[in-house]
Amino acid sequence: MKDYILEMKNITKEYPGVKALDNVNLKIERACIHALVGENGAGKSTLMNILSGTIPYSEYSGQILYNNKECKFQKIHDSENLGIVIIHQELALIPELTIAENMFLGNERKNKFGIIDWNETFHQAAVAMKAVGLEESTQSLIKDIGTGKQQLVEIAKAISKNVKLLILDEPTSSLNDEDSKMLLDMLIRFKKEKGITSIIITHKLQEVAYVADEITVIRDGMTIETIDNSNHAINEERIIKGMVGRELEDRYPKRDHIISDEIMFEAKDWTVYHPIYTEKCVVDNISFHVKKGEVVGFSGLQGAGRTELAKSLFGKSYGSRISGKEFIANKEVFLNSARDAIVNGLAYVTEDRKTDGLILSESIAKNTTLARMEKIADKKGIVDISKENNVAKEYVKAMKTKTPSIHQKVGNLSGGNQQKVLLAKWMFAGPEVLFLDEPTRGIDVGAKYEIYSIINDMVKEGKSVVMISSDLTELLGMCDRIYVMNAGKITGEFSAEEATQEKIMSTILKSDCAVVK
């Protein structure tokens, strides 16, 4: 007989106008890795928020049995006391504090006088960091370590709380393939060596196939099926069929590659230093171009400088001591603010939608038109609300954004649906050159196809797209040309015909340029 650590029975959760979960059932076997998959807005995060007490007992109906005992969690602390730890999509670390301080925040190690025992704090932090293979000083600041290591700090934190059931909501969405594999292998090790059970939510289906022993598919707030993957033989198509309800024939929509010789955007000798550590060179003498109707990709590891390159080109939105030239349609431009960049036909879709791209307390309609309000305003500058609503409705339809209405606050949407609103906002801005930074992070397979189709339509109209992505298959599927960046420099360039995953990976890995000049 199977030994279940957790059973969630008939869980129902409603928000105004949305039934997020409708009688969901989930059974998790002890010391197993269980994947939760489903389209954007299917209800995965809501289910896990209920399990962790983020959504308290009074706000849903149904039953949670943990180690065969009913639990009615009122807050996160209640579930953590029993060894259930959730790591959210957006990490909850404080950038200005050290790793050790972050690990014991709210759970400080104190001596008998009630004063923080720093020796014990650093010792216990070091032990937990060793368990996750994090090689850093316990006193390094969070803001100085990369996303991959930050993720490990969160897991070390969970280990220090004596975790029995670890919930990870899209843990690898901002990691490259190598860091992702390390993380997944760690979950497998925890399972085998410590008997830790994990629930992982992810849109990366090859990871699901690799790591999960069982897979539960949720669609429109309902459990569709639980698939056995104990022999790790499941293929991605099988999972997609459960998620989408049909086979998805092609992951990348076809495009006629009609690229003119006209260069639409060009950067020459572009160099950028860190905004605070102004002696640190982050983008080192980069020159590249994008032609009219071309999709150009940027590949590289985290910290290679791709985001910094794009942001600094976008009206100097990042960096200090910026030098070099940028040209739009062969004309040199001097862009000193994001507004300058927008007016000159550039758009930059950020990888950090929550702090950089959307106003979460505003509606979908307001956010969609935010970057170019003049397009829906009359001569006196007064916004025409009905125009605004029509624009928002069109994009919600085209991108299949899951929402009860265009007046819904963006903060109430699921992560993937927020990403769609962000893309809509920049597409409405009507740029000539669109920089997309991790555009499909947290987006389900079906919605990715919609986004790729929109990109194809844009380049067909003669626009140009620069795509930064950690997903190599996405770059290979979509780009006409791919640049490889490492430590602030361009270290390779491949045409679509010659590019392969192996060639790009080996260019990324073999380069060892120093970042600090």
Ligand SMILES: Nc1ncnc2c1ncn2[C@@H]1O[C@H](COP(=O)(O)OP(=O)(O)OP(=O)(O)O)[C@@H](O)[C@H]1O
């Ligand atoms: N606070 C809220 N208020 C209103 N609706 C909400 C709120 N939180 C979530 N929802 C809605 O509940 C539904 C389920 O959202 P949830 O975040 O659980 O989806 P998900 O499966 O995790 O999606 P994703 O893969 O995009 O992260 C969505 O329609 C979402 O808009």
